[in-house]
Amino acid sequence: TYVVTDNCINCKYTDCVEVCPVDCFYEGENTLVIHPDECIDCGVCEPECPADAIRPDTEPGMEDWVEMNRKYSELW
Numbered sequence: 841t842y843v844v845t846d847n848c849i850n851c852k853y854t855d856c857v858e859v860c861p862v863d864c865f866y867e868g869e870n871t872l873v874i875h876p877d878e879c880i881d882c883g884v885c886e887p888e889c890p891a892d893a894i895r896p897d898t899e900p901g902m903e904d905w906v907e908m909n910r911k912y913s914e915l916w
């Protein structure tokens with residue numbers, strides 16, 4: 841799955857939302873978030889983010905962001 845990370849804070853461009861084929865972006869506290877169970881791992885959103893905030897969860901050090909994305913996307 842892909843996750844939204846710190847570069848999204850107070851940014852919230854919505855280019856990613858527009859390209860996601862499964863509409864799995866949700867509004868977080870001060871970022872957008874990706875619902876980890878809905879993301880199909882297509883990767884389309886990553887290059888679309890003008891802030892370079894979307895990363896694959898397989899990168900090192902992503903644990904906190906994975907948790908944050910899950911926490912806020914499950915509020916909807």
Ligand code: SF4
Pocket residue numbers: 842859860861862863864865874878879880881882883884885886
């Ligand atoms: Fe949506 Fe694909 Fe990005 Fe997952 S990787 S959030 S399915 S555009």
